[in-house]
Amino acid sequence: MFWYLIAIIASGLFLKILLKTSLLQIVKKWWRFLEDGCYVYQFYRVPQFNHNMQENQLYRKVCTYLNSLPCVEDSDFTNLISGDKSNEISLVLDSNQIVVDKFLSARVFWINEKNEFTGLKSLVMKIRKKDKRRILQPYLQYIHSVFDEIEQRKKEVRLFVNVDNEPQRNGRWRSVPFTHPATFDTVVMDTDLKNKVKSDLESFQKSKQYYHRLGKVWKRSYLLYGPSGTGKSTFIAGIANLLNYDVYDVDLSKVTDDSDLKMLLLQTTSKTLIVIEDLDSYLGTKSTAPSLSGILNFMDGIFSCCGEERIMIFTINNKDQIDPTVLRPGRIDVHIHFPLCNFNSFKTLANSHLGLKDHKLFPQVEEIFQTGAALSPAEIGEIMISNRSSPTRALKTVISALQINTESRAATRHARRLSESGSVRTAEETGESGIFCRENLREFKKLYGLLRVRSCRKDSSYEFGTSDKDNSRHDN
Numbered sequence: 284m285f286w287y288l289i290a291i292i293a294s295g296l297f298l299k300i301l302l303k304t305s306l307l308q309i310v311k312k313w314w315r316f317l318e319d320g321c322y323v324y325q326f327y328r329v330p331q332f333n334h335n336m337q338e339n340q341l342y343r344k345v346c347t348y349l350n351s352l353p354c355v356e357d358s359d360f361t362n363l364i365s366g367d368k369s370n371e372i373s374l375v376l377d378s379n380q381i382v383v384d385k386f387l388s389a390r391v392f393w394i395n396e397k398n399e400f401t402g403l404k405s406l407v408m409k410i411r412k413k414d415k416r417r418i419l420q421p422y423l424q425y426i427h428s429v430f431d432e433i434e435q436r437k438k439e440v441r442l443f444v445n446v447d448n449e450p451q452r453n454g455r456w457r458s459v460p461f462t463h464p465a466t467f468d469t470v471v472m473d474t475d476l477k478n479k480v481k482s483d484l485e486s487f488q489k490s491k492q493y494y495h496r497l498g499k500v501w502k503r504s505y506l507l508y509g510p511s512g513t514g515k516s517t518f519i520a521g522i523a524n525l526l527n528y529d530v531y532d533v534d535l536s537k538v539t540d541d542s543d544l545k546m547l548l549l550q551t552t553s554k555t556l557i558v559i560e561d562l563d564s565y566l567g568t569k570s571t572a573p574s575l576s577g578i579l580n581f582m583d584g585i586f587s588c589c590g591e592e593r594i595m596i597f598t599i600n601n602k603d604q605i606d607p608t609v610l611r612p613g614r615i616d617v618h619i620h621f622p623l624c625n626f627n628s629f630k631t632l633a634n635s636h637l638g639l640k641d642h643k644l645f646p647q648v649e650e651i652f653q654t655g656a657a658l659s660p661a662e663i664g665e666i667m668i669s670n671r672s673s674p675t676r677a678l679k680t681v682i683s684a685l686q687i688n689t690e691s692r693a694a695t696r697h698a699r700r701l702s703e704s705g706s707v708r709t710a711e712e713t714g715e716s717g718i719f720c721r722e723n724l725r726e727f728k729k730l731y732g733l734l735r736v737r738s739c740r741k742d743s744s745y746e747f748g749t750s751d752k753d754n755s756r757h758d759n
């Protein structure tokens with residue numbers, strides 16, 4: 284019993300020493316050294332320059348790949364270099380250091396060599412001979428794809444717009460740097476929904492092989508629908524900034540016919556967002572130049588030839604008036620609803636715009652929201668921006684706007700009832716906003732300038748996410 288206790292204490296002490304000191308690392312190193320002695324290795328050299336002293340592109344790609352690996356930190360000597368952004372620091376492998384990577388459960392060793400006499404650098408890959416056939420090709424392809432991804436993240440995003448189809452013009456797209464500041468984080472929407480969209484986008488990016496296996500065009504289509512000023516365009520900018528994809532904003536009014544639309548798609552590249560805003564306004568008019576079938580073919584992406592990995596985004600205000608063939612699965616993969624503000628999104632806006640986590644006027648605001656008042660995030664955001672020097676004034680103005688909104692809705696409902704009984708014409712019939720009658724509209728505009736106020740109806744269902752009443756968690 285005594286010896287048993289001594290053995291436990293001794294092994295506890297030994298473990299403590301192993302964990303507290305570098306002994307464990309040393310033991311591991313020796314073990315690896317012993318293990319390596321039992322295998323035969325194959326070596327591959329990737330020199331920085333070829334025989335004609337031209338830069339070897341593969342060297343650059345492997346360097347970028349290796350420096351992106353978390354295990355660079357584990358090498359004995361790593362350089363710390365400031366990155367492109369002001370607070371960015373990158374780790375760069377020093378000469379004659381070894382990095383151990385893992386691929387398809389095989390270990391790959393990389394040695395960063397520098398010739399002492401010529402100063403020429405090269406990277407030497409060492410893999411077990413038994414793993415060579417199995418992993419070499421896929422591993423090199425994997426390095427290529429990771430490099431492309433890293434480059435994609437670094438590249439400047441551009442916004443392309445289609446110009447009039449004039450014979451003397453060279454190409455249909457004109458581009459400018461895309462500088463929209465919106466990010467995925469600044470868009471106010473349900474957190475779960477936002478995370479779902481984010482992981483959907485990320486899984487799409489990784490699904491090249493999957494789409495190819497199915498014989499499908501590698502594209503994903505999103506429909507953003509909801510009233511005006513609810514953040515649809517802002518969300519598109521957030522996606523572009525998240526993925527670092529160029530944006531091709533298709534203006535259908537400048538498209539002359541179906542073949543012109545086809546040409547536009549052919550002139551886009553891969554890794555892009557192709558956007559048609561306010562699609563409903565084109566589908567509604569009989570006189571649009573591209574026909575419905577032309578637009579449907581465009582949405583299906585069957586003309587794509589010169590690139591893939593495209594994301595198509597269409598925005599509309601009201602889903603109910605759209606031809607169901609446009610929205611069928613496969614043509615549009617994901618529907619995302621952008622609702623008017625509720626109390627939760629109001630709180631997120633108050634936090635981001637006014638720095639308010641709580642305020643004595645919040646219960647009053649909540650009460651008005653419960654009566655069914657609804658303004659868009661654009662409308663509430665605008666009030667907050669114009670009154671940002673005084674949060675209390677901002678909240679009072681929001682309350683007044685919501686009250687006017689509630690009264691207008693009640694007045695519209697009343698007018699509609701009278702209209703149904705044949706005595707009065709509704710606001711819609713007289714061409715006024717469905718929410719604001721002329722009197723209230725004037726009063727409302729006074730509150731925060733000439734913000735565009737459009738007729739909007741509160742939609743209640745959306746497919747990719749949660750329902751309005753579940754809209755309990757928001758971020759900014």
Ligand SMILES: Nc1ncnc2c1ncn2[C@@H]1O[C@H](COP(=O)(O)OP(=O)(O)OP(=O)(O)O)[C@@H](O)[C@H]1O
Nearest residue numbers: 469470471510511512513514515516517660661664
């Ligand atoms: N959900 C939101 N999150 C953050 N900002 C928003 C949101 N909704 C609207 N905004 C702000 O309101 C303004 C208008 O929003 P946006 O243009 O994205 O609306 P929209 O839904 O595209 O409207 P429309 O249907 O009229 O095109 C933007 O300046 C944006 O910053």
Ligand SMILES: [Mg+2]
Nearest residue numbers: 515516560598
């Ligand atoms: Mg928009």
